[in-house]
Amino acid sequence: GQNIDQPTEMTATEGAIVQINCTYQTSGFNGLFWYQQHAGEAPTFLSYNVLDGLEEKGRFSSFLSRSKGYSYLLLKELQMKDSASYLCAVRPAGGGATNKLIFGTGTLLAVQP
Amino acid sequence: EAQVTQNPRYLITVTGKKLTVTCSQNMNHEYMSWYRQDPGLGLRQIYYSMNVEVTDKGDVPEGYKVSRKEKRNFPLILESPSPNQTSLYFCASSTQGLNQPQHFGDGTRLSIL
Numbered sequence: 001g002q003n004i005d006q007p008t009e010m011t012a013t014e015g016a017i018v019q020i021n022c023t024y025q026t027s028g029f030n031g032l033f034w035y036q037q038h039a040g041e042a043p044t045f046l047s048y049n050v051l052d053g054l055e056e057k058g059r060f061s062s063f064l065s066r067s068k069g070y071s072y073l074l075l076k077e078l079q080m081k082d083s084a085s086y087l088c089a090v091r092p093a094g095g096g097a098t099n100k101l102i103f104g105t106g107t108l109l110a111v112q113p
Numbered sequence: 114e115a116q117v118t119q120n121p122r123y124l125i126t127v128t129g130k131k132l133t134v135t136c137s138q139n140m141n142h143e144y145m146s147w148y149r150q151d152p153g154l155g156l157r158q159i160y161y162s163m164n165v166e167v168t169d170k171g172d173v174p175e176g177y178k179v180s181r182k183e184k185r186n187f188p189l190i191l192e193s194p195s196p197n198q199t200s201l202y203f204c205a206s207s208t209q210g211l212n213q214p215q216h217f218g219d220g221t222r223l224s225i226l
Contacts, residue, residue, distance in 0.1 A: 030211045031211055031212060033214060035214075040220070041219065041220070042203060042217035042218060042219050042220055043156070043203070043217050044217070045214035045215075045216070048212055048214060050211070050212065087155070087156070089156075091211060099144040099146075099161075099163075099207050099209065099210075099213065099215070100158070100161065100171075101158075101215060103148075103155045103156040103157075104155055105153060105154065105155035106155055
């Protein structure tokens, strides 16, 4: 089966660093995406990892370990506007739908002053 | 501006009354997809389309139909809506390529009474 696990909720303080974990078990692997979704809005793309290691993009970084089926999203210098849900999504291998994404249920991050 | 446009944004209707949610993208993307998002269940794929006249079922297709007569449009049809189809719906599109993220519309909140 296909399974993606993320913590349901996290709380962090403005200015701090927070790490949001994601573990996955899928039929093959063609990359992992992180999306940000503010309440009632569309998900927006943050990062993509297909090779092991860390990808850095400003205040946001994403890490992947394919052997462990594990990724994390690291948010530095937290701002109040970072309060949102963070969705982990995996692109499985095989089949004709190479653009298919399987989403986790998301992690709701609350940034407090 | 590159975008995915869904209409309507909000709809309250009654059981059994056919409805269509439109989706249009202006990025010349081949791939389009419909998701529903429910609390605790995350984004689940309803139907997807790899290109014009090519559609296929996602993970939760029951009660829905789609068509792809033109590249830019991918309407979602509920022939006989039922209360369990009350949800937040998102249309997404992407170009082909494993590293290509999906771009989401602003969502349609459907309430079926």
